[in-house]
Amino acid sequence: ALLEKPISKRRDSEAVQKAKILYASCMNENKIEKADVKPLLSILKHSPFRWPVLESNIGPEGLWSERRFSLVQALATLRGQYSSSVFIRLYVAADDKISNRYILKLDQASLSLASREDYLQNTTDAKSYRDAFLQFMVDTAVLLGANASRAESDMKSVLKLEVKIAEIMIPYENRTSEVMYNKMNISELSAMIPQFDWLGYIKKVIDTKLYPELKDIGPSENVIVRVPQYFKDLFRILENEKKKTLANYLVWRMVSSRLFNLSRRFQYRWLEFSRVIHGTTTLLPQWDKCVDLVENALPYVVGKMFVNAHFQEDKKEMMEELTEGIRWAFIDILEKENDWMDSETKRKAHEKAKAVMAKVGYPQFIMNDTYINEDIKTLKFTESDYFGNVLQTRKYAAQSDFYWLRKEVPKTEWFTSPTTVNAFYSASTNQIRFPAGELQKPFFWGTEYPRSLSYGAIGVIVGHEFTHGFDNNGRKYDKNGNLDPWWTTDSEEKFKEKTKCMINQYNNYYWKQAGLYVKGKRTLAENIADNGGLREAFRAYRKWIAEKRGGEEEPLLPGLEFTHNQLFFLSYAHVRCNSFRPESAREQIYTGAHSPPQFRVIGAMSNFEEFRKAFSCPPNTTMNRGAESCRLW
Numbered sequence: 001a002l003l004e005k006p007i008s009k010r011r012d013s014e015a016v017q018k019a020k021i022l023y024a025s026c027m028n029e030n031k032i033e034k035a036d037v038k039p040l041l042s043i044l045k046h047s048p049f050r051w052p053v054l055e056s057n058i059g060p061e062g063l064w065s066e067r068r069f070s071l072v073q074a075l076a077t078l079r080g081q082y083s084s085s086v087f088i089r090l091y092v093a094a095d096d097k098i099s100n101r102y103i104l105k106l107d108q109a110s111l112s113l114a115s116r117e118d119y120l121q122n123t124t125d126a127k128s129y130r131d132a133f134l135q136f137m138v139d140t141a142v143l144l145g146a147n148a149s150r151a152e153s154d155m156k157s158v159l160k161l162e163v164k165i166a167e168i169m170i171p172y173e174n175r176t177s178e179v180m181y182n183k184m185n186i187s188e189l190s191a192m193i194p195q196f197d198w199l200g201y202i203k204k205v206i207d208t209k210l211y212p213e214l215k216d217i218g219p220s221e222n223v224i225v226r227v228p229q230y231f232k233d234l235f236r237i238l239e240n241e242k243k244k245t246l247a248n249y250l251v252w253r254m255v256s257s258r259l260f261n262l263s264r265r266f267q268y269r270w271l272e273f274s275r276v277i278h279g280t281t282t283l284l285p286q287w288d289k290c291v292d293l294v295e296n297a298l299p300y301v302v303g304k305m306f307v308n309a310h311f312q313e314d315k316k317e318m319m320e321e322l323t324e325g326i327r328w329a330f331i332d333i334l335e336k337e338n339d340w341m342d343s344e345t346k347r348k349a350h351e352k353a354k355a356v357m358a359k360v361g362y363p364q365f366i367m368n369d370t371y372i373n374e375d376i377k378t379l380k381f382t383e384s385d386y387f388g389n390v391l392q393t394r395k396y397a398a399q400s401d402f403y404w405l406r407k408e409v410p411k412t413e414w415f416t417s418p419t420t421v422n423a424f425y426s427a428s429t430n431q432i433r434f435p436a437g438e439l440q441k442p443f444f445w446g447t448e449y450p451r452s453l454s455y456g457a458i459g460v461i462v463g464h465e466f467t468h469g470f471d472n473n474g475r476k477y478d479k480n481g482n483l484d485p486w487w488t489t490d491s492e493e494k495f496k497e498k499t500k501c502m503i504n505q506y507n508n509y510y511w512k513q514a515g516l517y518v519k520g521k522r523t524l525a526e527n528i529a530d531n532g533g534l535r536e537a538f539r540a541y542r543k544w545i546a547e548k549r550g551g552e553e554e555p556l557l558p559g560l561e562f563t564h565n566q567l568f569f570l571s572y573a574h575v576r577c578n579s580f581r582p583e584s585a586r587e588q589i590y591t592g593a594h595s596p597p598q599f600r601v602i603g604a605m606s607n608f609e610e611f612r613k614a615f616s617c618p619p620n621t622t623m624n625r626g627a628e629s630c631r632l633w
C-alpha cells in the first residue's frame with residue numbers, strides 16, 4: 001500500500017519517487033501484455049545472447065555463429081549486466097583471515113534445478129523433475145520461435161551438460177571455511193586452470209566507468225578460490241563440450257530468469273513446470289510480485305518507508321534487554337555448566353561472547369536521503385518501460401558489491417534490508433542482526449504482553465543467532481571475525497565428539513511430508529544454534545523474573561491454565577508453526593540449512609531438562625530424551 005500512494009513531488013524523496021515509478025511500471029499489465037515477447041527478442045538478436053536453438057527464426061540478425069562465440073564474454077555479461085552467476089560465482093566479501101579487508105571470491109554457481117540430487121538421483125521424483133525441466137526448456141524455446149524437434153534435441157544436450165556439472169559440484173557438507181580458503185593471485189589461478197581467461201573475465205564483469213579505481217586489477221590481484229577442484233573439473237568438461245551446447249545453455253539461463261518479466265503466457269508455462277517441482281498451483285498476484293521486485297531492487301528505500309510506517313523505536317529497548325540477557329546466560333552456562341572445554345579455550349569463548357555486537361531494526365544510513373539518492377542515481381525508471389526498468393535493476397545489483405573492493409570493511413555497520421523477516425549472525429563482523437521485519441508478532445511481543453512470550457520467541461531467536469558464533473562453523477572465527485583457530489586441540493576434539501550425538505539425533509527424524517529423513521550433518525550448525533538459543537533464552541527469562549519481579553511469576557493469562565514456563569515453550573513452538581507441500585518439503589531436506597520446523601521444536605525441547613520439568617514429560621519419550629540428550633552449549 002505504501003508503494004501505491006500517488007507520487008508527491010514535494011513530500012517524496014527522489015528515491016521514493018523512483019520506487020513508486022518502478023512499482024507502477026510493474027503494475028501496468030496491459031502494457032506488459034502488449035509488449036509480450038518483444039523486449040526479450042531484442043536481446044536475443046544481439047551478441048552475446050543470440051540463441052543457437054532459434055536458428056534464423058527470429059530474423060537473420062538472431063542467427064548464432066560458432067566462430068563469434070566467446071564463453072568469457074557471455075559469462076561476463078551474465079554476471080556483470082544481469083547479476084546472474086552461471087558456472088562461476090564471482091563476488092566481493094571480507095577476507096576470512098583479514099576480516100577488515102575485502103577480496104574477490106570465486107565459487108561454484110547454482111544450476112537451474114534447486115538441488116544436486118535432482119540431477120543425480122534415479123528416483124521417480126528426480127526423474128519427473130528432469131522431464132518437466134526439459135519440457136519447460138523446449139516449450140519456452142518454441143514459444144520464442146524455435147522449431148520443435150530442433151528444440152528437443154538441443155535442450156536434451158543442455159540438460160546433459162547440467163547433469164555433468166551437478167556431478168562435480170562440491171556438496172554442502174564438504175564446504176568448510178578452512179577448506180574453501182584458497183588465496184592466490186590471478187596469475188597463480190591461471191597457471192592452475194589455464195583453459196579460462198580469468199583476468200579477462202573479471203575485468204569484463206566489473207564496470208570501471210562506475211569504479212575507475214578498479215582499472216588497476218591485474219595478474220597480481222588476490223582472489224579466494226573456494227572450490228579449486230570444481231573449477232579444474234568444470235573446465236575439463238567445458239573444453240570438451242560443443243560450443244553450440246554451451247551457448248544454448250548460457251542463453252537459456254538468461255531467458256529463464258527474464259520469463260517473469262514477459263506476458264502472462266510465459267508465466268503460465270512456468271507455472272506448469274513449477275506445479276511439478278514445487279507443487280505451486282497459482283501465480284503470485286501481480287501486486288505481490290511487484291512489491292517483491294521493488295523490495296529487492298531498492299531495499300533501503302522500501303526499508304525506510306517500512307520503518308517510518310511500522311517500526312516503533314522503543315522496540316530497541318526490549319531488544320537490548322534480551323541481547324544482554326542472552327549474553328549473560330551464554331557466559332553463565334559456559335562458566336557453570338560446561339565441563340568439557342579447557343580453561344584457556346573457555347577464556348577466549350568468554351571474550352568472543354562479550355564482543356558480539358547486536359544490530360537492531362535498520363541501518364542508520366537509510367534515513368539519510370542525500371546518501372540514498374546518490375546511491376541509486378544511475379537508476380532512471382520510466383513508468384512505461386517495465387522490462388527496461390528491470391534490466392536497470394539487474395545491472396545495478398550486478399555491480400553493487402564491487403563498490404567495496406578497495407575499501408575497509410565497516411565493521412560496526414550492517415547492510416541488511418530492514419523489511420527482511422529473518423535474523424542473522426555474521427562471522428566476519430561477529431554481529432547478530434535483527435531487521436525491523438523480524439521484530440513483529442509472532443516473534444516480537446511488546447511490553448504489554450507477558451515477557452514469557454517474547455523470551456520464548458524473539459528471545460530464542462536472539463540466542464539462536466548468538467550461538468551461531470559458537471556452532472561448528474562460527475566457532476572457527478575469533479572475536480574479531482578472523483578465521484584463526486583459537487581452540488586447543490583437546491577442546492576441539494571434545495566439541496566434535498559432542499556434535500556426533502546431535503547429528504545422530506536429527507538423522508533419526510523422519511519427515512512424513514518429504515518422505516525423507518532429516519540430514520543431521522547438513523543441519524548441524526542450525527541445530528546447535530536452536531538448542532543453545534532455547535537454553536539461553538529460558539535462563540535469561542528466569543533471571544528477568546528473579547531480578548525485575550523479585551522472583552514472582554507473571555500473572556496468568558485469563559482463561560488459560562498454562563504456567564509462564566509452559567508459555568515460553570509454546571511461544572517458541574508457535575513461531576516455528578509452518579506447512580509444506582510434499583515438493584517443497586523434499587527441497588527443504590536437500591537444500592535447506594535448517595531442520596524441518598517440527599524437528600526444530602522437538603529436537604531442542606527433548607534435549608532440555610527445563611522443558612520436561614515444565615510439562616512433566618515421562619522419561620524416555622519423544623519429548624524427553626533423558627540421558628540420551630545431546631548438548632553443546
Ligand SMILES: [Zn+2]
Pocket residue numbers: 464465468526529
Ligand atoms: Zn540460524
